[in-house]
Amino acid sequence: MNVAGEPSFRESVDLMFKRAVALMDLSPGLEEKIRVCNSTYTVRFGVRLRGEIKTFTGYRSVHSEHMEPVKGGIRYALSVNQDEVEALAALMTYKCALVETPFGGSKGGLCIDPRAWDEHELEQITRRFAFELIKRDLINPSQNVPAPDMGTGEREMAWIADQYKRMNTTDINGNACVTGKPINLGGIQGRVEATGRGVQFALREFFRHPEDMAKCGLTGGIEGKRVIVQGLGNVGYHAAKFLSEDDGAKVIAVIERDGALIDDKGLDIEDIRQWMNKSGGLLANYPRATFSADGPAALELACDILIPAALEGVIHKGNAERIRAPLIIEAANGPITFGGDEILRRRGAVIIPDMYANAGGVTVSYFEWVKNLSHIRFGRMQRRQEEAHHALLIQELERLSDEKSLGWTLSPDFKSRYMKGAGELELVRSGLDDTMRSAYNAMREVWHGRQDVEDLRVAAYIVSISRIAAAYRSKGL
Ligand code: GLU
Numbered sequence: 001m002n003v004a005g006e007p008s009f010r011e012s013v014d015l016m017f018k019r020a021v022a023l024m025d026l027s028p029g030l031e032e033k034i035r036v037c038n039s040t041y042t043v044r045f046g047v048r049l050r051g052e053i054k055t056f057t058g059y060r061s062v063h064s065e066h067m068e069p070v071k072g073g074i075r076y077a078l079s080v081n082q083d084e085v086e087a088l089a090a091l092m093t094y095k096c097a098l099v100e101t102p103f104g105g106s107k108g109g110l111c112i113d114p115r116a117w118d119e120h121e122l123e124q125i126t127r128r129f130a131f132e133l134i135k136r137d138l139i140n141p142s143q144n145v146p147a148p149d150m151g152t153g154e155r156e157m158a159w160i161a162d163q164y165k166r167m168n169t170t171d172i173n174g175n176a177c178v179t180g181k182p183i184n185l186g187g188i189q190g191r192v193e194a195t196g197r198g199v200q201f202a203l204r205e206f207f208r209h210p211e212d213m214a215k216c217g218l219t220g221g222i223e224g225k226r227v228i229v230q231g232l233g234n235v236g237y238h239a240a241k242f243l244s245e246d247d248g249a250k251v252i253a254v255i256e257r258d259g260a261l262i263d264d265k266g267l268d269i270e271d272i273r274q275w276m277n278k279s280g281g282l283l284a285n286y287p288r289a290t291f292s293a294d295g296p297a298a299l300e301l302a303c304d305i306l307i308p309a310a311l312e313g314v315i316h317k318g319n320a321e322r323i324r325a326p327l328i329i330e331a332a333n334g335p336i337t338f339g340g341d342e343i344l345r346r347r348g349a350v351i352i353p354d355m356y357a358n359a360g361g362v363t364v365s366y367f368e369w370v371k372n373l374s375h376i377r378f379g380r381m382q383r384r385q386e387e388a389h390h391a392l393l394i395q396e397l398e399r400l401s402d403e404k405s406l407g408w409t410l411s412p413d414f415k416s417r418y419m420k421g422a423g424e425l426e427l428v429r430s431g432l433d434d435t436m437r438s439a440y441n442a443m444r445e446v447w448h449g450r451q452d453v454e455d456l457r458v459a460a461y462i463v464s465i466s467r468i469a470a471a472y473r474s475k476g477l
Contacts, residue, residue, distance in 0.1 A: 009312050010037075010087040012338040017090075020461030023452050026469055034093075034468050037063045037086045043132045047125050049117075056112060058129050060138040060146075063089035063105040066471040069142055071096060071103035071362060073149025073180075074156070080109035084312070088149075091333050092362070095355040097464040099439045101366040106144055108133070114151045126156050130163040134177075139164055141176035141373070147365045148180040150233065150311075154192065157181045176372035179365035188368040188378075190428035191361075196238020197429070198360015199307065199331045201436035202352055203243065206327075212444065216326035216350035218304060223248035226303040228325065230255040230295075231310025232269075232276060235331050235358065239307055240269045249305070253298045258282045260298035261289040300324060308335035316340040323349070330354035345455055353457040355464065356439055363435045367428055378424045386421035394419065439463075 007015060014035060021031050040061040046053045059082055062070050072092035075085075085107050093105025110129055114122060133139045139146055139160060148157060157180045164177040175186035183189065190197070206212055207221050218225075227249045229240040236254075243249040250266035256276070261267060261283050268288070275286050284291055292298060299306065299319065306325035308314050312334035315323060320336075320343035328344065329352040330336065336344065336351065344351060371378060394415055401408035422430070446459040453459050 006313075006317055006337050006339050008083045008087075009334055010083045010090070012313075013087045013090050013334065015338040016341070016457060017094075017461060017465070020458045020465060023450075023458065024462060024465060026465070030469055030472060033472065034064065034066075034465060035090075037061055037089060038065060040082055040086055040089075041133075041136065041138060042082065043129070045128050045132055047128050049121050049124065056110060056125060056129065058108065058110040058132070059085040060108040060133050060144070061085045061089040061106060062138075062144065063107075064093040064468065065104045066093075066468050066475075067096070067102050067104045069103060069140070069145045070106035071101070071145050071147070071179075071365065072105055072107040073147045073361075074108035074110065074152055074160075075149040076110050076112050076114045076151030076156075078111055078113045079311075080111045085109045087312070088333055091355055093468065094461065094464040095359045095362060097467040098355050098442070098460055099359040099363050099435050100467075101359075101362055103145070103362070103366070106146075107149070108138075108146055109149075112151075119155075122156070123159050126159045127163045130160040131167070134164050134167050139177050141171070141173045141369075145176065145365075145369060146178050147361065148234075153234065154180060154182040154187065157187075158185050161185060173373055176369050179368040180361075181368070186368075186372050188364065188371050188428060189423075189425040190432070191364045191368055192234065193238040193242075194364035194428075194432060195235045195331070195358050195361035196240075196242060198363065198432060198436055199235070199239040199309075199329060199357055200242040200247065201360065201433050202357050202440065203305070203329060204247070205437050205440040206329075206352060209444065211448070212350070216348065218327060221247075225249050225305055226252045226264075227305045227307060228253040228255070228298065228301060228303045230299060230306075230308045230314060230335075231332065232256055232273065233310065235361075236307065236309030237269065237273055239309060239331055241273075244269055252303060253301055254283070255295045255298050255310075256281065256283045257295070258284050259291055259293040259295045261286055261291055262298060262301070263289040305329060307331050311335070313337050315344070317343065320344050321347075325349065328352070329357045331358050333358065341457065351455065351457060353460045356443060356456070356460050359439065360432055360436065363432050364428055367431055378427045379422055383421035383423055387419055390419045390421075 043058050046055050089105050089107035096103040137143045157178050160178045165174040181187035229236045240251050244251050253262045300322040302324045306328045309331035314335050316337040317339035320340040327350050333354050442463045443459040446462050
């Protein structure tokens with residue numbers, strides 16, 4: 001979304017970048033090299049559909065190749081354009097550096113309304129788009145590895161992987177050409193919900209630091225906090241579900257394209273999602289909460305945590321003054337414009353920035369890529385060995401208790417939980433949690449450690465740009 005009187009999305013990202021670089025000691029040449037987008041490939045291709053040739057426009061933008069492969073999703077939306085794809089590719093570069101996934105940044109997009117086509121047509125379009133990108137190595141396990149983004153999911157990734165394998169029949173690492181695949185086609189447990197899970201882990205880490213909470217006047221834990229979620233797509237739905245079901249947060253409003261559902265007592269996210277599956281994604285007429293057709297106004301309701309989880313640019317100069325949430329966590333990419341960010345900062349809101357907050361997706365994508373390259377499921381070698389080891393300790397404790405008549409009884413619940421070896425899902429969650437904690441602490445060191453750094457976004461950029469600069473310095477350009 002381009003907001004009147006504000007810079008474009010790409011310019012907004014660049015302005016945020018420059019705000020951080022002003023506090024760093026980078027040569028102007030290196031600053032520019034890191035900031036600019038290396039290349040954007042535009043393709044227009046035809047597909048014979050419904051008795052005629054339809055032409056589609058797609059992009060794959062590579063922002064930085066300081067590490068390869070480059071990584072980033074493919075978005076399907078009518079609003080896709082070069083500026084947006086380049087902004088999103090830049091954010092991927094910074095995101096990957098911040099959470100230490102060994103990738104450069106890329107992004108793709110196809111101008112299409114996925115709802116306008118049936119499954120078979122979408123497959124033809126996707127395969128054709130993938131063909132165009134694969135033949136230029138813009139999809140390739142060692143060069144460029146796409147993933148899902150808005151409007152795409154496991155289904156599209158499966159078509160892309162299959163297309164790659166048809167065109168590269170002897171590439172043993174073919175499955176690693178794309179992430180976010182279904183489990184039965186080389187995907188990994190926990191990838192679908194990874195971005196939402198990452199938002200939950202990010203918030204948990206934030207709430208472990210009273211000093212950080214004090215910056216926006218919050219106390220206590222996540223439990224009972226009033227949350228507003230904008231966008232109940234894959235990311236927003238999982239974040240809202242996990243925060244309400246696992247952490248006891250109260251989701252008091254959800255916003256979708258036709259309006260908002262509001263309930264001060266807390267909404268049942270799973271129930272709403274089931275409703276949306278039947279209603280074609282609409283919230284109106286949902287019987288168990290108040291519906292308001294004015295979605296944007298619901299962003300301005302009083303709450304503790306606001307989670308924009310849909311499109312870019314939803315909080316801007318025009319509404320930032322009225323946003324009441326003291327804490328905003330950017331589950332979407334670029335939901336706050338540069339102008340909106342300035343207003344919110346001045347008003348004392350704490351913003352957990354996109355490049356950190358939504359990095360759970362690419363983090364688990366990294367695990368999937370590694371799994372594909374190693375050709376073995378995580379935990380397959382260790383799981384039973386670990387269980388046998390734990391059983392040994394339990395047997396010994398029970399033997400000692402009998403021998404010395406100590407009367408110890410280990411509860412069956414403890415025993416079964418302690419004995420359970422980690423499978424792929426547990427390992428993925430542990431890796432994701434560790435990543436989110438480490439990256440938060442890297443940002444927070446800069447945030448608290450430097451007088452001139454006032455917010456987490458600048459801190460995130462500084463951490464990330466320093467790492468990219470170090471990569472360029474050590475390898476040369
Ligand atoms: N599209 C997601 C993002 O914006 C995931 C990218 C990936 O997994 O490569 O971070």
